[in-house]
Every structure is written in C-alpha cells, then in structure tokens.
Amino acid sequence: MDRQRERDELDGLLGDVRSGRGRALMLRGEAGVGKSALLRHAVEAAADMRVARAAGIESEMELAFAGLHLLVAPLLDRIEGLPGPQRDALAVAFGLRQGPAPDRFLVGLAVLTLLAEAAEERALLCVVDDVQWLDQSSAQVLAFVARRLLAEPVGLIFAAREPGKQFHGLADLEVRGLPKPESLALLRSVVPFRLDQRVRDRILAETNGNPLALLELPRGLSPAQLAGEFGLVEAQAVPTRIEDGFRRRLGALPAETRTLMLVAAAEPTGDPLLVLRAAGRLGVPSSAAEPARAEGLLELGVRARFRHPLVRSAVYSAASLPERRAAHEALAGATDPASDPDRRAWHRAHAALEPDEAVAGELEQVAGRAQARGGIAAAAAFLRRAAELTPDPAPRAARALAAGRAAFEAGAPEAALELLVSAEMGPLTELQSAQLSRLRAQIVFARRRGGEALPLLLDAAGRLASFDAGQAREAYIEAIGSAVFAGRLGEPGVLRKVAEAARTAPAGPRPPRPVDGLLDGLATRFAEGYVEGAPQLQRALRAFRREAERDEDDNMRWLWLTYLVAADLWDDRTLHELTTHAVRTARETGALNFLPLALTYRAAVHIFAGEFDAAAALIEESDAILKVTGNSYLGYASGLLLSWRGQAEVPALLGARAEWASTWNEGRSIGGRHYASAVVYNGSGRYREALTEAERACEYDDLGFAGFSLLELVEAAACGDAPEAAAAALPQIEERATASGTDWALGMLARSRALLSGGQAAGPLYREAIQHLQRSRAAAYLARTHLVYGEWLRRENRRADAGEQLRTAYDMLRRFGAEAFAERARRELLALGETVHPSTGSTPDRLTPRELQIARLARTGLSNPEIAARLFLSPRTVEYHLGKVFTKLALTSRHQLSQALPDEGHDGA
Structure with a gap:
C-alpha cells in the first residue's frame, strides 16, 4: 500500500515541527481504513523526536482526563516546573493532590506549557488514536492545545472515525480506501487460491478499499464460501464485517484465552x-x-x-x-x-x-x-x-x-x-421538585435566550419561595432576564408582569447580597419606571463593585445582567470596573466557559472608549475560545465594533443574526440590530435611513440598548432636518440622563439638547457636553460630539472654530478606526477649504490584533510566561508574536514599546 499522499502530509508536518513550527492534524476515516498504519509511519519517521502516544478507549469514556493522562504521563516529572496555577490545576485533574476543581482549559494551558517545555530539549510528537473514544475532558483539552500550537516544536496527530465537535475546524486529512489495483493486490495476498470473479468483485465492492476489511473478511471463511456462497451473505457495514471476522477468529481460541482477552478489553x-x-x-x-x-x-x-481497537470491541x-x-x-x-x-x-x-x-x-x-x-x-x-x-x-x-x-x-x-x-418518576421533596423546575428552566433559557423559559422560571421561583428565599430570588431575577431577552417578541406588558411578580419574592438572606439589590432595582425599574428604579440599581451596582474589589465571584455569575444595567444607566465607571475584574478573574482562574462573555463585554467597553484595536483583539480571543468550547457564538461586541467602524454590510449581517435569534423569540437581538444599523447610517450621513432604524429600535425599551438608540434618533433627526421626529425622544433622554447623573449621561443630554436647539443656544450646550464627556470613558461619543459641534459651527459660518472642532474629531475618529464618521468629518473639512492629508496609518494598523494585544501587555512589564498565562498561549508563541512586532516596528527592546504604541487600551483586559 503506497499511501504516498497521506505520508507526504505527515512528513510535511514532521518537517515543520523539526523547524520549530508547531502543527496539529486530524486523520479522519472509517474503521480499518489505515489510520493506525499511518500513525505508525509517523512514529517511525520521527525517530529523532521524542514521541508520546495515547488512544481513546470506548469503555473508558466516563473517566475524566483518562486519555490525557495516558499521553502526558511520561512528562509528569516536569510538573513542578510549571507556573503555580497550572501545576495545581494539572495535579488536581490527575488526582495527584487535593484542591478546588480546575477549569479544564487551565488544565489545557498546563498541558500546552508542559509539551512546550519538553520540546525544548528535543522536538516532540504526540500521537492520539481513536479520538472518538476519548473522554470529554481529554478531548476538550487536547483540542485546546492543538489550536494553540505555533512556535513550539510540537506536533499533534490525531486519528478518529469521526472527530467530535471539539475538533471541528482543525486541519484534517481524510483517509480513504485503497484504489482498486492495490485493493486487489492486498486481497490476493491473503487468499492463496483463485477467486471466482463475481466473488472477488463483491468483496472489493463491499470493502470499498478498506485495508483491514480486505485482510480480515476472508479469514475464517471456507473455500466454498469464497468460491460462491459468499455472494449470498447479506451486505453489512464494513466495521461490523471486520468485527465479525475477528469474532470468528476468537471462536477458534481456547476458552481461557478468550476470558483473559475479555478481562484485557x-x-x-x-x-x-x-x-x-x-x-x-x-x-x-x-x-x-x-x-x-x-x-x-x-x-x-x-x-x-x-x-486493533476493533479487536477489543x-x-x-x-x-x-x-x-x-x-x-x-x-x-x-x-x-x-x-x-x-x-x-x-x-x-x-x-x-x-x-x-x-x-x-x-x-x-x-x-x-x-x-x-x-x-x-x-x-x-x-x-x-x-x-x-x-x-x-x-x-x-x-x-x-x-x-x-x-x-x-x-x-x-x-x-x-x-x-x-x-x-x-x-421518583418521590421528590417539595424543595427538590422546585429545584428541578428551576434547573429545567435554566436549561431552556441557556439553549434559547427568549421567553420560552419565562413561565418555568416564574413557577420555580414561586415554589422555591417557601423553602429557600435566596434561590427563589435568584429564580425571579433569571425570569426578569428571560423577559429582557424576549424583548419585543414577548407578550405585551410581560416585563411589567414579571416585575410585579418579583416584588412578591420573600426577603433575601441577611446581610443582603448584591444580587438581592439588583432584583429589587430591576423589579422597580420595570414595574414603575426608569427614574424610580435608578437609585436602587445604582446602589446594587456599587455593591457589585465592592464585591469585585474583594475578588468575590458573584460578579462573574451575574455579569450578563449587571452589564446591561450599567449600560442602561450610562455608568461607565461600573462598566469599566466590572468587566476589568471579570476578565482578570476569569484569566487567573482559567474559567474559559465564562471568559468569552467577559471578553465580549470588555470589548464593548473598549469600543465606547475609542479603543477599537484593543476591542478587536478581545473579540478574536473570545471567538477562538468559543471554537474550542463549542458554546454559542457571542455576536454583540463584533456587531458593535463593525457598526462603529462604519462597515456598510453591517445592517444585512445583523439582520441575518437577528432573524436567527428570532427563531427562539430573542427579541432583544432585533433592538440591537436596529441600534447598530442606525450607528452605521449616521456615520455615513444617511440620516433618513438612520432615523428609520433608530425609531424601530426605540419601539421597545430594550435594557442596555434603548438609551443609546434614543441618542442615534436625535442625531439622525437633527442632521436629517426632521426635528419633529425627535420631539418624543428628547424628554426621554432628559429623564434618563438626570436619573443617571453620570458625566457620560449628562454629556449626552447636553449634546442632544444642542442638536435640537436653534440659534446661539446650541454653542454652550455643545461645550457643556464636551466638558462632561472629557471626564468620562466615552471617548467615542466625545469624538462624535466634536464632529456635530464642528458641523454646527460651519453652518454658523464660524470657520476657524469649526475647523478646530472638526480636526479634533477627524484625528480622534481616524485614530480609533471609526472610518465612516472620520470620512464625515473629512468632508466637512474639505468644505471649509482645508487640506486633509490621508492617514499614514497608526502603529496598531500595522499589527494584527493578537500582536497588538501582546505588545501592549509586554509594555506593562509582564514577562513572556506571564503574558502566555494571561492569554492562554505558550511562552514560545508569545515570543514568536513579539518577534514580529519588533520587526514590523523596527524595535530592538521592550523599552521602546512605550513610544511605539499609543497610550490606550493597554490594561491587558
């Protein structure tokens, strides 16, 4: 059997590993097609490398980390050299010591570091057969490692009949059956007499070039069967046929031998x-x-x-x-x-x-x-x-x-x-029955973030109220969350009804938890109104900030809701502190199931701060983790970034996403789509379309979107010469911003008033807006305020003042990457007769998001291993990326990074 194509691919992988470039490859094909033989070829060809081997075993799939332990057991003498958190995670996972449950992806980082360290002495090849039978924990960790091989002399070769979802997207090589001439030659090697042509053709057709089938099928069959009766055998799947062949051979063995083989199996x-x-x-x-x-x-x-594994089977x-x-x-x-x-x-x-x-x-x-x-x-x-x-x-x-x-x-x-x-089906206590109801509702909500879980959560909350006040209150807040995500696709008035029900919840534990204050505030917000709920919600957010300072984990558990509340209140301080803490904590603890959400919300905070490149790096990291974990895609931050960058395809893209989410009644995605589309159209000066999208967004009070949508509506109406359309929007902004009281909120209020003011009254309002926004973290809105102020000044024929504001806006927006808004500012400057030089591209424009993220972390003084631990990479990969940064920016030392990089978004979050 030649298998030249497959052997060339494997040899190429080994060559890359020898040159210091890590690679992973999945061999995919049916049982018996020759994957194991190709793995043997790779091992033999890697005689100059260190080789670690493992195989999934069907009967072992329930044992956590069993397959992983088989692979890395020869390397565990190096475990004490790992960074502390990684060492502890791996030791606990393998039962070598007691400790809190480690996140499986922190275990993955430990394995990546372990393999990279072992490869420092000699290139390392890891071979894993029968991946379809690996336990879930091992499969997830190995998929995580495989996706992070870059600058390590480590090769990972997997073989599977059909890889699990953890390995989707990994480079793969389908191993097919042998061509007919090679199949015929292999069949002749095991059948020493001439076969009837019809029997031969039947064997070749049914085995479809599967080498093991060709070797095993004829064994145990009589010459008479091979001469003609074989043709009467009912066609079966190849793996079953192969197993049947092995069973026939087993039947000829002594009973004691079969028993010993069963024990081994x-x-x-x-x-x-x-x-x-x-x-x-x-x-x-x-x-x-x-x-x-x-x-x-x-x-x-x-x-x-x-x-062969089929022998065991x-x-x-x-x-x-x-x-x-x-x-x-x-x-x-x-x-x-x-x-x-x-x-x-x-x-x-x-x-x-x-x-x-x-x-x-x-x-x-x-x-x-x-x-x-x-x-x-x-x-x-x-x-x-x-x-x-x-x-x-x-x-x-x-x-x-x-x-x-x-x-x-x-x-x-x-x-x-x-x-x-x-x-x-069994007798449950009333408490257990209520807990079961809540768990069922949580499952429904996790799968479909619409209103389907709402009645289940309300029922669970009511039943829990008699037994566990804390759990009951949590179920009520989950019910409010379900209604929030159902949004406009829920029943009319449902949020108010849920809020009224939540207000009947029993008093919570003493002292009250931040989540108890959050429940009370949300219930008031949706039962009585924004203004009435704001003080309670502000107190709850302060409690969450204090908890974050103490490194308690309730922030991580409820970030999906506290983020929306803080955005709804234009509370940039809370958004910054909670997302910074969430990302840091998730990185330190290795909580990769939570980290993508934390990265997504942190990315949104960067977008509002005008730090688009930092946001892009976090979005890229979040997407990479989601590919490994298999969890649902989080499109909020990516859609927000695309809209602020002015990508013309955003409305269509977000429309498709919203339609997809609507299939399970997640109406909030519709509001998000209309808001983001309004941003795109305002950026490109298409104010009529922006007004239409903003009005659609404002048709429902989506938590975290409604206030931002009102701002887009006012700008579209004012710039599109339709001020009457904003008549109802401005009072709502006044009400919300006054209740919020943050500089961000007050700045946006002054800006909105300025946009709708006539004559000279607008000037002081614009300056007031700029003063407030300069004290906030909302630099993106500050830049847009300079833009609209400059546009107003040009209409007032105050050319010098207009040029100053427009140049400030243009420089900021270009630096951020808000291309459509920057182009809007450029057109205004050209109308003033100014020469606007094309942007030469900022330093970050020449770096990839990953390179920029690593460079910024290196600028803070972190070492390569520290950066690697934070970003779930190996130190060699960090070194590889930094090398490219130094080459692109013509740097010779880390000290030069401070001058080469802009001073924004470098908190490492």
Whole structure:
C-alpha cells in the first residue's frame, strides 16, 4: 500500500515541527481504513523526536482526563516546573493532590506549557488514536492545545472515525480506501487460491478499499464460501464485517484465552499485571495469553495492547452479559481500593447485577471526586449510573436530579433533560421538585435566550419561595432576564408582569447580597419606571463593585445582567470596573466557559472608549475560545465594533443574526440590530435611513440598548432636518440622563439638547457636553460630539472654530478606526477649504490584533510566561508574536514599546 499522499502530509508536518513550527492534524476515516498504519509511519519517521502516544478507549469514556493522562504521563516529572496555577490545576485533574476543581482549559494551558517545555530539549510528537473514544475532558483539552500550537516544536496527530465537535475546524486529512489495483493486490495476498470473479468483485465492492476489511473478511471463511456462497451473505457495514471476522477468529481460541482477552478489553489502562491478577481470580493462568499472541490479536508487554481497537470491541461485544460482569468483578477485586478507588468503583458498577446501595454510594463519592478534579462530565456519568443502581426510589430521584445538574454544567442539555424526567418518576421533596423546575428552566433559557423559559422560571421561583428565599430570588431575577431577552417578541406588558411578580419574592438572606439589590432595582425599574428604579440599581451596582474589589465571584455569575444595567444607566465607571475584574478573574482562574462573555463585554467597553484595536483583539480571543468550547457564538461586541467602524454590510449581517435569534423569540437581538444599523447610517450621513432604524429600535425599551438608540434618533433627526421626529425622544433622554447623573449621561443630554436647539443656544450646550464627556470613558461619543459641534459651527459660518472642532474629531475618529464618521468629518473639512492629508496609518494598523494585544501587555512589564498565562498561549508563541512586532516596528527592546504604541487600551483586559 503506497499511501504516498497521506505520508507526504505527515512528513510535511514532521518537517515543520523539526523547524520549530508547531502543527496539529486530524486523520479522519472509517474503521480499518489505515489510520493506525499511518500513525505508525509517523512514529517511525520521527525517530529523532521524542514521541508520546495515547488512544481513546470506548469503555473508558466516563473517566475524566483518562486519555490525557495516558499521553502526558511520561512528562509528569516536569510538573513542578510549571507556573503555580497550572501545576495545581494539572495535579488536581490527575488526582495527584487535593484542591478546588480546575477549569479544564487551565488544565489545557498546563498541558500546552508542559509539551512546550519538553520540546525544548528535543522536538516532540504526540500521537492520539481513536479520538472518538476519548473522554470529554481529554478531548476538550487536547483540542485546546492543538489550536494553540505555533512556535513550539510540537506536533499533534490525531486519528478518529469521526472527530467530535471539539475538533471541528482543525486541519484534517481524510483517509480513504485503497484504489482498486492495490485493493486487489492486498486481497490476493491473503487468499492463496483463485477467486471466482463475481466473488472477488463483491468483496472489493463491499470493502470499498478498506485495508483491514480486505485482510480480515476472508479469514475464517471456507473455500466454498469464497468460491460462491459468499455472494449470498447479506451486505453489512464494513466495521461490523471486520468485527465479525475477528469474532470468528476468537471462536477458534481456547476458552481461557478468550476470558483473559475479555478481562484485557474491560481494563482501560492497559496494565498487564492488573489484567493477569484479575484473570487469575477467574482461574485463568498467564499462559492463556500465548494463543492470542500467536494469533496476532493481543500482546501483553509493557501494556496490554490489542492489534486493533476493533479487536477489543469484538472481544467485549462477543461476550455475554454474565461474562462481562464476571470480568469487571474480577477487575474490581484486583484493583487496589486505596490507590485507585475510582476505577474500582467503576468496575463494581459494571459488575452489578441488580440495584446495590453500597455500589451506588461508592459511585456518588467517585462523582464528587471527579467534580473536584474538574471532570464535571465524568461526574454526571457516575451520578447517572449511581441513580440506576439505587434501590430506594427517593435517593434514586435525588441522584438523578444531581446527575441532571452535573450534565447541564458539563454542556449536555439533552442528557440533563432526560435525567430530570427520571428524577420526576421518583418521590421528590417539595424543595427538590422546585429545584428541578428551576434547573429545567435554566436549561431552556441557556439553549434559547427568549421567553420560552419565562413561565418555568416564574413557577420555580414561586415554589422555591417557601423553602429557600435566596434561590427563589435568584429564580425571579433569571425570569426578569428571560423577559429582557424576549424583548419585543414577548407578550405585551410581560416585563411589567414579571416585575410585579418579583416584588412578591420573600426577603433575601441577611446581610443582603448584591444580587438581592439588583432584583429589587430591576423589579422597580420595570414595574414603575426608569427614574424610580435608578437609585436602587445604582446602589446594587456599587455593591457589585465592592464585591469585585474583594475578588468575590458573584460578579462573574451575574455579569450578563449587571452589564446591561450599567449600560442602561450610562455608568461607565461600573462598566469599566466590572468587566476589568471579570476578565482578570476569569484569566487567573482559567474559567474559559465564562471568559468569552467577559471578553465580549470588555470589548464593548473598549469600543465606547475609542479603543477599537484593543476591542478587536478581545473579540478574536473570545471567538477562538468559543471554537474550542463549542458554546454559542457571542455576536454583540463584533456587531458593535463593525457598526462603529462604519462597515456598510453591517445592517444585512445583523439582520441575518437577528432573524436567527428570532427563531427562539430573542427579541432583544432585533433592538440591537436596529441600534447598530442606525450607528452605521449616521456615520455615513444617511440620516433618513438612520432615523428609520433608530425609531424601530426605540419601539421597545430594550435594557442596555434603548438609551443609546434614543441618542442615534436625535442625531439622525437633527442632521436629517426632521426635528419633529425627535420631539418624543428628547424628554426621554432628559429623564434618563438626570436619573443617571453620570458625566457620560449628562454629556449626552447636553449634546442632544444642542442638536435640537436653534440659534446661539446650541454653542454652550455643545461645550457643556464636551466638558462632561472629557471626564468620562466615552471617548467615542466625545469624538462624535466634536464632529456635530464642528458641523454646527460651519453652518454658523464660524470657520476657524469649526475647523478646530472638526480636526479634533477627524484625528480622534481616524485614530480609533471609526472610518465612516472620520470620512464625515473629512468632508466637512474639505468644505471649509482645508487640506486633509490621508492617514499614514497608526502603529496598531500595522499589527494584527493578537500582536497588538501582546505588545501592549509586554509594555506593562509582564514577562513572556506571564503574558502566555494571561492569554492562554505558550511562552514560545508569545515570543514568536513579539518577534514580529519588533520587526514590523523596527524595535530592538521592550523599552521602546512605550513610544511605539499609543497610550490606550493597554490594561491587558
């Protein structure tokens, strides 16, 4: 078999690794098509490299980090050299020490650093076969590492029948069947006599060039079958045919050999001593392994290794249920309960014939340990099996409920809903029943952020009120959040109804939590109005800021709502402090499920501050993490950035996104689309279209969008000579800005009044707006205020003053990257007769978002390892990017970064 195309690809990867460039590749193809043979070729061709190997094992998929441990176990002597948080995360994940559950992507960063450090001495090749059978935690970590290989001499080659979603987007190579001439030659090598042409063609057609099928199908078939009767065999899928071939070969082996092979198939670590001990408990001597070795099916060396994963599958599936239970029982008995209690409990669970409380309780403890190591998916699997083995209905229902919660947190909502159905079948206490209702509602809301979850959350909140005031109040605030996201697609007046219901919530814990103040403020906001709710919400936001200063985590949990409230109040201080803290905390703790949301909101804060390049870097980082985690795309900040940059395609793009979100009644996305479109049209001077979009946005009081939409409406109406359209908007801005009282709010109020004022009254209002905005973090709106002030001055024929304001606006907007607004300012300057030189491009324009982000962090004095830890990269990758920065900017030292980079957006968030 030539496989030249595939071998060339693998050789190219090895060449890149030898030259210091990290690469990852997924070999994809059906069972038996030759992926394992190609992996062997890669390993043989990498004789000058260090090689680490692992394989997914179907029966081990429930054991968190099991596949990862097999791969990196030879490198764990380096674990103490890792940075502290990474060292601790990896040690806890592998059960080497106790500690709080690590985020699996902090484990991923530890593995990336470990591989990079090992490769410093000699290039490293990691080979992972049967990826489709890796446990979820290992798959996510390895996908994370694969996407971050760049400047490390590390190669990662995976092989899978069909890669999981974690690996989507990774470079892959489909391994297809052999061409017909090679297939025929391989078939002739195993059939020593002439085949009937019809039989030969049938074999070639059904195997479709699959090498293992061509080798295995003829074995065990009689000459008569191969001569003609084979044609009568019903067509089957190739993997099944291959397994059938292995089963026929197994049938010819002694019974003791088959038993020993079954024990080896049921033991996922491949420990040969454990296999032999367990086989001995079944009365099988170690000599029983010899026939399997002679047949080329199993080797008991340093590890128990089957010739092919399908051999393991065939051995296990061919055994009867009692035989499998006996094998697992023997393995449980042979496993040391002190050194490996989890695997022992796992085998005991598989050996259980009927419900057994002792085994169920042991599994529950295993689930707790798995969760403590960050293996939430494994915890869900253990709890599910524990529930199945629980004889008493009440504890069974409680364990099913716990399993459902774990499955939801592990990102398996469908499995979680199934477990909740199981929990409902048993007797639940009223508290458990209410908790189940809330969990079901949370699952619905996480999947569809519209109003579908609203009645479920209200029901759960009402039921929880009698048992747990804290949980009840949280359910009410989740219900308000559901109504907020449903927006204009919800029932008329639904937000007010939900707010009125929330006001019946029991008093919260003492002392009150920030979230309790948030609930009270939102209930007032939507039941009585913006002005009435503002003071309570401002107090709640101050409480969240104080909590952030103490590094408590409620900020992370509720940021999705506190951000909207702060934006609704034009509270730039809270937006800055909460998002800065959220990003920093998420980075330090490795909370990558939360980090994309924190990055998205922090990016929006950068946009309002005119720091578009910093925002772009965070958006890029967020998108990269979401590709790894498989979580829903977060388009808010990217749409906002595109609109402020003046991208003409934004309305159509956001329209498509809004239609998509509307399929699950997320009406808030419609308001966001209209607001962003109004920004685009105002930027390009298309005021009639801007007014239409802004009016549509203002048709509903979307939390966090409504106030900004009112501002766009006033500008579009004033600049488009339709001041009557803003007649209702200005009083709303006055009401909101006065209640808010921030410099940002008061600046926007003065600006809006100026836009709608006649004669000389506008001038002082514009200057008042600029004074307020200069004290805020809203530089993007400050630049736009200079723009409209300059436009007014030009109409008033105050040419010198107009030129000053317009040049300030033009310089700021060009520096930010607000191209449409900058072009609007340029047209005004040209109308004044001024010469406007094309922008030569600021320093950041020559750097990619990632390079700019790393350069800014380096400017603050952080070392390469510190930057790597913050951005979830390896130090070598940071060094690679900095090298490009130095080349592009003609720098020779880090000290020069301060002069080379503008002084904006360098907080590292």
